[in-house]
Amino acid sequence: MERGELEALLSPRVLTAVDAEARPETPADVLARSTALRREGFSPEESAAILTQAALRRRARAKFGEFADRMLFTRAGLEQATRLEAAARHAARFRDSGAALVADLGCGLGGDALAMAALGLRVLAVERDEVTAVLAQYNLAPFPEATVRVEDAEAVDLDGVDAVWLDPARRTAGHDGTRRVAAADYSPSLAFADEVAARRPTGVKLSPAHDREAIPEDAEAQWVSDRGDVVELALWRGGLQRDGVRRAALVLGPVGAAELTAPADAEDEPVGPLGDHVHEPDGAVIRARLLGDVARTTGTHPVGPGIAYLSGDGPAASPFLTSFAVDAVLPFDRQRIRKELRARGIGRLEIKKRGVDLDPARFRKELGLSGDGEAVLVVTRTADRRVALLCRR
Template identity: 80%
Template sequence: MERSELEALLDPRVLAAIDDEARPETPADVLARSTALRRAGFAPEQAAAVLTQAALRRRARAKFGEFADRMLFTRAGLEQATRLDVAARHAARFRSSGARTVADLGCGIGGDALALAAVGLRVLAVERDEVTAVLAQYNLAPFPEAEVVVDDAERVGLGAADAAWIDPARRTPGHADTKRVGAADYSPSLDFADRVAARLPTGVKLSPAHDRSAIPDGAEAQWVSDRGEVVELVLWRGGLERDGVRRAALVTGPGGTAELTASEDAEDEPVGPLGEHVYEPDGAVIRARLIGDVARTTGTRPLGPGIAYLTGDDFSPSPFLTAFTVDAVLPFDARRIRTELRARGVGRLEIKKRGVDLDPAAFRRELALRGDEDAVLIVTRTADRRVALLCHR
């Protein structure tokens, strides 16, 4: 979004039209709605702003719920924003620590700042990109205790802030198409985050794929999974880390929230024979290297050496595991698998793999599926061979 687009967006008539606009579902709808808006007196750039924001608000409901219906977005800003239910848990940690004012350094469109303000904290939201900062100011307008400042996070004075939230894993530029950057290009930099954490209670939001060897000693590393997707790694430091917790996997979703914590990486259980059930640990558990703890608490065992699947004979429900019942054990041979699938009438197949070189899309074409039944195919390694496990959830 360029400045001219922002100016078109902030016209009061445009903002009112966005509130009234339903998301067009097809290209024909877009054309029809654009024509109708033009006939109603909107300039081309204003009509485009109305339709773009209506579509982004629809997408944003997955992250922001009803809050999305009064927010403004860029595509990049929405992609980068923390999901509101996750941000709310972070905000609760700040409030429980006794913090009163939190500096949100690299606030983007204001998603984290919104959650912080919603629990009664004062927020200094800093964003160096002027266009993005204006959208953050609009989104935070219902919270007078949130102040948005256009500045470089590494130069701004923190004033009365007694805690900090830093999002250095930025894609750049902040309001155009997203472009992932490496740790050396983070803004604010990781060195800056270290300096802030040495003075203030600090949470640092990073990519879940962040180099584990770069996690500072003494930090609590919390991987967060939301609805089955690992969305972030947060390093809690400066007093926000919990006693005795250095690794955590937080899993949220429609069924509720569960968390697994440990003082260090968990030791794996010994590999055992294939049982009646196979379990896929949540990605946050895998990232946190806590599979061994889940195995011990559920009575399961690794399916193969270095393979992030567990197995067991008794069904072991867990919020940290997705369970599959094994219907057939097959060699990893396309013809044998195709014959079995056709005998069972499987036409819809979910393919999962670990420890095996396999292109699921190409393999699916090779299987030439036909039928009305659903199944899951897990292609992996046991202690002594490659196998294809035909399963159902």
């Protein structure tokens, strides 16, 4: 967002229109509303600002719930913003540590600062991008405990600050969690984060794909997933880490939260035979390398060497696993799989894979699906072969 767009957005007339605007759902809605806004006397820039914020608020509800309806966003800022439930847990950790004033260095649109202020903490929110800082100030306006400052995070005077939260921006692609992210990819730098952690209790939000070899030995590393999507790695140091915890997987879902903790990476269980169920671990458990602990507590075992699917007889009552009943164990042969699916009338097929080079979308087309039935196909490796497991959730 450029300064001119910001100025157009922040006029009282436009802000009132943003609050009144329904969230457009289709391109036709956008076109119709743009025309209507022009007729009401809004300029093209103002109309664009109103409709953009309406669309972003609609998207932001997944992260901020009802809070989104009074916030302002940029596309990039919303993508990077911490989800409200995760931010609330960050804030609770600072509160429980006894901190009174927390510096949020690299506050972005203010999601974490909002959660901290809502718990009664005083917050110094620092953002070096002036436009983003103005939006953060607007978002934090209901909380007098929060102060927003335009400044480079590495230049902030921390005198009087009890604890620090850092959410470094990623310099390069990879924050979607699919590519390993190195220390050099962040700004402020992780060297700066190390310096801060030596002086203050510190939490740092990183990509879930952060290089594990770069995790400090004294840090509690907590991977967080939200409804199956691994969204962050939080490193806690300087007294914010829990005693005896160096690895944690926090799973947030529609019915609550569950967490698995350990003093170190868990040792894997030996590979075992395929049972009548196969279980898919939550991504946070895999990232935290706690699969062995889940296997031991559920009486399951890996289906193959280095494969993050577990198997056993019966469903697993665990918040860290999704269970599938196995209806057929097939060789990984397209003709055989196609024949089995047609015989069962499977027209809707979800394809999952681990340890096998396969493009699920292309493979689905090759199968020529037809029928009213639905199933899940798990393609993977056992100790001695590639298999396709035809399953039901």
